[in-house]
Amino acid sequence: MPSIPLIAPNPPRFSDLAAELAEIEARGIFSNGGPAVRAFEAEAVARLFGGQGDCLAVANATLGLILAIRHAAGRRLRPGALALVPAFTFAATAQAAAWAGLTPLIHDVDPHTWASDPLIEEQLLARHGDRIAAIVPYAAFGRSLDLERYAWLARRHGVAVVIDAAASLGSCDERGLNFGAGAPFAVVYSMHATKTFATAEGGLVYSGDKDLIAALRQMGNFGFGSARAAEVPGMNAKLSEVGGVLAMAKLGQLDVVCDHRATLAQAYRAALPRLGAGFAEQAPMAKGRQALQFWSMLLPPALAAHRADLIAALAAKGIGSGHYFAPHLGMQPWFQANALIEPVPVSDNLAARVLSLPITDGMTVADVETVVDHLVDALALLAPDGAVAAPAVLACSVHETVLIGGGPAGTAMLTAASKQNRLAALTEGLAVVEQGAALGRGELGGYAIRSDSTAETFLSAVQDNVHPELAALVDHPAGIAMAQHIGALGAPLVDAGDLLAVTGDRLRDVARAHGASILTGHTALHARRESDGRWRTTVRDGAGQTRELLSRNIVLATGGYQCQQAVQAAKLAGGALGDLAGDRLVLSDSFLRLGGLDALCKRLTDVRSPRIAIVGGSTSALASAVLLLKADPALALGAGAITLLHRRPLRPFYPSREAALAEGFTDFSDADICPVSGFVYRLAGFRLEARELVLRMLAVGGRVPEPRLALFQLDQHGDAEARAVLDAADVVIGATGYRPRALPLLDAQGAQIVLASDAPEPGELVDRHCRLRDAAGQVVPGAYGIGLAAGFVPWGALGGEPSFRGNANGLWLWQNNVGQMIVDAVLPAEPGAIRQAVA
Structure with missing residues (x-):
């Protein structure tokens, strides 16, 4: 045994407690909340918590956590319900949440206190809403938490709070009261032999709310009521009388x-x-x-x-x-x-x-x-010289392909390779550069709307995948949550983000296992074309250190953004939108994000009958209308309160000509039918929630138009009418599209390569083979693009209606045809490996 061990259990000596143990023998009561345990509970309240509230002694702290979380979750306890748990804690914190029926949502901590990061907690509460049943913070290594803040979170969000204070018996404030005193929720402490408050085994649950402790006491005794019949969920969590004696003795030694x-x-x-x-x-x-x-x-x-x-x-x-x-x-x-x-x-x-x-x-x-x-x-x-050298940083590493961006589009390319069973070959020479801390989610999970892809589409990326790590995700909590939306009008992007995040984790592990370099937390600064045709990409990590990646190919999956200047400059009603709307203009991207609706409602607080104009005919425009119409609590919107100003007719998707005609929809021609799939408006048509709204507004199939929404097709009205709509609006939501985030590219002489998307008259970033295009429309060799606003249009065997004008975005395309196209380009084709599919 070490002369100075890390932990030296020091519970009260049994030999000093002979009289107390003899009393237990004489009474013949060894458990079931006997006199020794009750005496300890009462003394703990008096000594530690200033006589306020009540305590429940339990067999161990993990059982106390399970009881408290199970009780606290209450009405929010249902399949898929979550418990916020910090990553930097003992396994028991999250295990208890799982045993209580909740899925742990593990998140980061504050770098100074080592406890849950308050900002992250609030972000997750905003993202997941009432799916979060409980917050289970850990008082890291006995350090106190701000309990008033947690009480405020509980009131504001209607969420339960249970504090894991396993190491905190003996932590006290300046008044000498133990951490947790007066808390309106349960605070759970450990009395394990290794703790400062050392007994053999045991735990203590405290609350300033005596009724809460009474409820937990009943649950900890099988849920029995007065008739010794189970009335509530229960288990056996009782501390033995011997444990009560040990705890009472330790209480006297604690200070x-x-x-x-x-x-x-x-x-x-x-x-x-x-x-x-x-x-x-x-x-x-x-x-x-x-x-x-x-x-x-x-x-x-x-x-x-x-x-x-x-x-x-x-x-x-x-x-x-x-x-x-x-x-x-x-x-x-x-x-x-x-x-x-x-x-x-x-x-x-x-x-x-x-x-x-x-x-x-x-x-x-x-x-x-x-x-x-x-x-x-x-x-x-x-380090004899007093300094330990940091691990050597490779100045330049060589790869076959550098993928810049590991969000939904970047990982979609990896998914496409996995579907071809070519992920190992692709990642053998791959480097992935991702600015965020992890692959997969990107910004998708930060939106408050439902997807325009089905739950089946998201699950198809992992279902029956040749890589068992990916295939297993159908049974992961994120996969199970997504499966609950099968057959629905899309899935909440929050849930989609969770599935993409865990898929990104698995893709990262597979890629690394086959030699890929995964550089999360790195920002690509620029890529320069060498004289031999290779690309030299310069990246910077969070500490400011740079390194270079040399590769034959680069793939930009850097996403898109809504350019404020472009929205303001959009022409309509004889002027620029920014001039016409002024400070009433809100970007649709901001509005559609979590918290965007709340911000708009706050803006309209003093407006009795608000009027809102949405400018654009994109999916974002329709999603904005849906979000407004579904607001809970509802906005005070009267008839025609929302006006959608759009240039082109709104078209619904149909799976076939026959399906369209069966509903009486005839506004299409052969040019609007995909020759590969037979779909009507395969690319131009709205899907899922947006489609349902369009069908209502067009009164297709006897549907009744939504009275709060009015359609305003700009080419059917004069500028004066359009201006009048904008002038009458209290808020104008600009939904005029996205632009690609393009990495700066340099030629061999160091001069910038102006890409088509950055030309004075912006064009599509990529051509029909997903190759980057410069401002002159020429292909940039060895450079490819995928993702939002890249400008790819399906063609040939990929399908799409001949009448379609614009670009196509969608996770299914990225995970299949588009991703496969790029994989084919950066890897030698294998006979029979390429499968064409139709969305």
């Missing part, structure tokens, strides 16, 4: 133990400068006392790779150390398969750098000095 450990922590803190630059600790509490199970610090980034060496060096000197919590939750296989995991770069950093050092009841300040001395010696062995 001495915590004060001693705080002194040891201060000794570590004072010695930190001896270790050199770059070492850091968890931000200490501003007031009060933090109960400490051990002392954790962060190694400098350059030392992270040497953590195992440091732990081994300390062990050789009889000193225990560790790395709590590494791996964090997002790295653990069960959660990867059964939870939703957000990008967690801060937790990744903490897990890579954290080093936990001993703080035990038997240690002295001199022992802390011994630990630090040996750590300094170990550091000196690693």
Whole structure:
């Protein structure tokens, strides 16, 4: 055993409790909330929580969490319901949420407190709404949380809160009250032998709400009511009488133990400068006392790779150390398969750098000095000159293809390769550059609307995939959530984003396994064409370091954006939209994002009967109308309150000529029918929710038009009429399309290659083979594009109606024909490998 172990359990000695144990024997009551447990609960309320509220002692803290989360989730508990859980915590936090019937939604933490990042919590609450049944923050290593803020979140969002305060018995505020005192929700503490409040095993649930504790007490006793019959969900979570005796004894020792450990922590803190630059600790509490199970610090980034060496060096000197919590939750296989995991770069950093050092009841300040001395010696062995070199950064790496952008379009190309069973061949020489922390989601999950692709389309990317890691996603929580929308009018983009995110994680793993370089958190700055025809792409990471990637091909999957200047310059009613609408103009992209509707409603707070004009005939324009019409609570929209100003007739998609005629829709010709699929308005037609609205407005099949919406086709009205509509509007939503984000490209002499999308008269970024085009319309060799606003138009065997004008966007196309086209171009074709498909 090490002379200074990382953790030295120090529960009360049984030999000192002979009289109390004899009393248990004499009473013959060993469990079921006997006198010893009840006495401890009452004393804990009095000593720790100022006599306010109530406590429930349980067999262990995990059972306490399960009870509290299950009770708190209440009416929001249903298939697919979520619990917010930080990545940097012990597995029990998320396991308890799962046992309570919720899917953990694992998210990142604050880099200073190491607890849940408040901004991320609010972003996820906005994104997922009432699908989030509970927030389960972890009080990291006994550090207190802002409970008033969590009470406010609970009120504002109607969401349950349960605090995992496993290590916090003994953490107190400046008044001496334990962390959690007065909390309106459940706060759950551990009394495990390894904790500061050490017994053999046990947990304590506290709340300032006595009725809540009474409800949990009933649940913890099989759900029994007065008639010893189950009335509510229940389990056996009771602490034994022996556990109650141990807990009561430890309660009397707690202040001495915590004060001693705080002194040891201060000794570590004072010695930190001896270790050199770059070492850091968890931000200490501003007031009060933090109960400490051990002392954790962060190694400098350059030392992270040497953590195992440091732990081994300390062990050789009889000193225990560790790395709590590494791996964090997002790295653990069960959660990867059964939870939703957000990008967690801060937790990744903490897990890579954290080093936990001993703080035990038997240690002295001199022992802390011994630990630090040996750590300094170990550091000196690693770096005799006092500095550890950072891992070498490759100045230039060579690849076959560099994919710039790992969002929905970029990963769609990888999906297309997987469908051809060519993903391994593609990724063997691939580098992926993605500005975000992870592949897959991009910005898609940040929109408050439903997709114009079916749930089946999203699932088709993984269903029966040749890669088992991808095929298994149909049973992942994200796949299950998507399957619930099969047959519906699209899927919420929030859910689509979740599935794309976890698909991106799996594609990343497969790609890396076959040699790909996945550079998340990197920004591509520009690409220069070398004299030998290859591309030299310069990228920069989050620390500002640059590197170069040399490749035969580059693929731009950099997405599109709504250009404010272009929207303002849009011509109609004899003027520019920006001049006509002024400060009433709202970009559709902003409106359609999460929070956009709330912002618009706030803007119209004082308007009794608002009028809204939507300019454009795109999917975004129709989606804006749908979002307004479905607002909950409803906007006070009267008849014709929304006017859609559009140039071309609105066309609905139909799966066949016969289906259109059966509903009495005849406004099409042979030129509007795809010769490959037989679909009517395959490319130009609106689908799903937008299609239903168009059919209503056209009164097809006896449908009744939506009275709150009016269509205004610009070529059927004069400028004065159009201007009158705009003048009468309280808000004008500009939905005039997107432009591609094109990476700056340079020729061999360093001069910029002006792309077609950036020409004075902007054109399509790509040609019919997805090759980039310059301003003169010439192909840029070895450069390809895919994604929103790239300008690709299906042709030939890919289908599409002859009458179609414009460009086609859609995940199905990217994951099939378009993605396959680029894969074919950057990889040698294999006989029989190419499959053409029809959307």
